[in-house]
Amino acid sequence: MSKIPFGPTYDEMLHPEKLEKAIHEKAIKAKINELDPMNLFNINWKNENGEVHKIVLPKALTNVDANIVVMLGKYFPSGSHKVGPAYSTLIEGCVDQTIIPGKHTILGPSTGNFGIGVAYICNLMKYDAIVIMPDNMSKERYDRIRRYGAKLDLTPGTESDVILTLERTFELKKNPNYRSLAQFELLPNYRFHRHVTGLSAVEAVKGIGNGRIACYTSAPGSAGTLAAGDQIKKAFPEAKVVAIEPYECSTLMNGGRGQHRIEGIGDKMCTLIHNVLNTDFVCLVKDDDAVRGLKILHDGEHVLKEAGVTHEQYVAMRELFGVSGICNILGAIKMAKYLKLGPLDNVLTIATDGFDRYPSVLEDLQRRYLETVDFVQRRWFKEIFVETDTCHILDYRPDFMKEKLFKQKEMDWLKFGYTQAYLDSMRKMDFWDDEYEKIHHYDELIRKMRVE
Numbered sequence: 001m002s003k004i005p006f007g008p009t010y011d012e013m014l015h016p017e018k019l020e021k022a023i024h025e026k027a028i029k030a031k032i033n034e035l036d037p038m039n040l041f042n043i044n045w046k047n048e049n050g051e052v053h054k055i056v057l058p059k060a061l062t063n064v065d066a067n068i069v070v071m072l073g074k075y076f077p078s079g080s081h082k083v084g085p086a087y088s089t090l091i092e093g094c095v096d097q098t099i100i101p102g103k104h105t106i107l108g109p110s111t112g113n114f115g116i117g118v119a120y121i122c123n124l125m126k127y128d129a130i131v132i133m134p135d136n137m138s139k140e141r142y143d144r145i146r147r148y149g150a151k152l153d154l155t156p157g158t159e160s161d162v163i164l165t166l167e168r169t170f171e172l173k174k175n176p177n178y179r180s181l182a183q184f185e186l187l188p189n190y191r192f193h194r195h196v197t198g199l200s201a202v203e204a205v206k207g208i209g210n211g212r213i214a215c216y217t218s219a220p221g222s223a224g225t226l227a228a229g230d231q232i233k234k235a236f237p238e239a240k241v242v243a244i245e246p247y248e249c250s251t252l253m254n255g256g257r258g259q260h261r262i263e264g265i266g267d268k269m270c271t272l273i274h275n276v277l278n279t280d281f282v283c284l285v286k287d288d289d290a291v292r293g294l295k296i297l298h299d300g301e302h303v304l305k306e307a308g309v310t311h312e313q314y315v316a317m318r319e320l321f322g323v324s325g326i327c328n329i330l331g332a333i334k335m336a337k338y339l340k341l342g343p344l345d346n347v348l349t350i351a352t353d354g355f356d357r358y359p360s361v362l363e364d365l366q367r368r369y370l371e372t373v374d375f376v377q378r379r380w381f382k383e384i385f386v387e388t389d390t391c392h393i394l395d396y397r398p399d400f401m402k403e404k405l406f407k408q409k410e411m412d413w414l415k416f417g418y419t420q421a422y423l424d425s426m427r428k429m430d431f432w433d434d435e436y437e438k439i440h441h442y443d444e445l446i447r448k449m450r451v452e
């Protein structure tokens with residue numbers, strides 16, 4: 001049996017404490033040098049005490065009774081949890097022997113964080129990488145990809161032009177030495193989030209409110225993160241899973257396909273790996289509310305203080321979120337109101353990355369609004385966090401609503417060569433459960449085939 005690069009199994013990503021003690025210790029020491037390959041063993045949601053990185057938002061900020069619990073992706077190696085699907089897709093390819101070290105160059109179609117994850121993982125696992133992404137994303141993203149040694153292949157546009165990156169990847173893949181880590185299509189992304197993120201979410205709410213999850217909100221880019229909802233529902237069958245979309249690009253809600261400012265989400269499609277059977281609601285958030293909300297959380301200490309947020313709470317939150325994290329939080333607040341949740345109920349959501357990759361977005365906000373001083377921010381705070389409305393939420397539980405999502409998926413994927421029969425097989429939960437069960441097969445092979 002040939003050897004594959006050294007890295008964790010799915011179960012070790014969920015339970016890093018199950019790693020061999022020496023490896024676990026080495027991985028923790030490696031955190032000071034991000035390009036140390038031992039950081040592969042830091043691909044998990046946990047801190048050094050084995051607790052999920054999370055924050056419960058102050059109610060003075062959210063203005064709802066329910067607890068809004070945010071899991072924090074910025075602590076993953078490379079600065080976002082997207083490194084998890086990048087690693088999982090690469091390691092499954094290694095195990096399946098479809099990706100051979102020294103032979104294959106890795107393609108990462110992305111609007112940023114997945115590309116950063118691919119560049120990072122390929123650096124650690126010694127593969128050449130090309131990241132295919134739109135040419136108008138935040139500057140911080142390109143800098144990081146270059147720093148990790150990957151090449152960039154830029155297509156025109158922004159977040160909502162991700163389809164062009166897929167078309168470009170489709171062309172490049174004709175080269176037999178190229179292998180694509182296709183996050184929108186390949187199920188390791190689903191497996192990582194269902195197992196690692198989903199079960200970490202179940203742990204994250206222990207001791208908060210009633211210890212259950214009443215609602216999970218996640219704005220899909222690839223819809224990988226949304227897959228955590230499948231496992232959350234197994235633990236808490238009452239949980240509502242909500243896909244958040246930018247108001248300006250409401251593809252799942254009504255086929256909307258506009259440009260928007262929330263990097264990482266709203267990619268004008270129903271992705272192939274999106275299990276729409278478990279999407280209970282679709283909810284829209286205005287893109288500039290997410291950007292202005294980020295400004296308040298990052299720079300609006302005065303305004304937050306007036307609302308009752310303490311200095312310590314402000315400092316603790318300041319660097320934790322990017323624009324899509326704020327979007328997920330605003331979606332969580334909307335849903336807490338819509339579902340009339342109480343103080344024992346938890347709404348869980350995700351901040352994919354932290355503030356470090358968005359200073360340029362706030363500079364742009366400053367240029368657009370000219371004035372972002374306290375009295376302006378006070379008005380924004382009231383509009384965004386206090387008077388949050390429950391408009392633009394649609395119930396997708398009825399069959400005829402699900403049908404809309406199936407049809408959207410057909411429109412998006414038949415053209416890439418997937419058959420109607422394959423798409424039809426995704427209409428049954430068995431398809432998703434069978435795919436999920438493959439983690440055991442992959443974990444066994446990873447353990448057998450890895451070399452130190």
Ligand SMILES: Cc1ncc(COP(=O)(O)O)c(C=O)c1O
Binds near residue numbers: 220221264
């Ligand atoms: C900043 C950010 N937020 C949210 C997402 C969406 O995550 P997912 O692709 O798992 O749906 C991404 C995906 O790249 C992202 O980069």
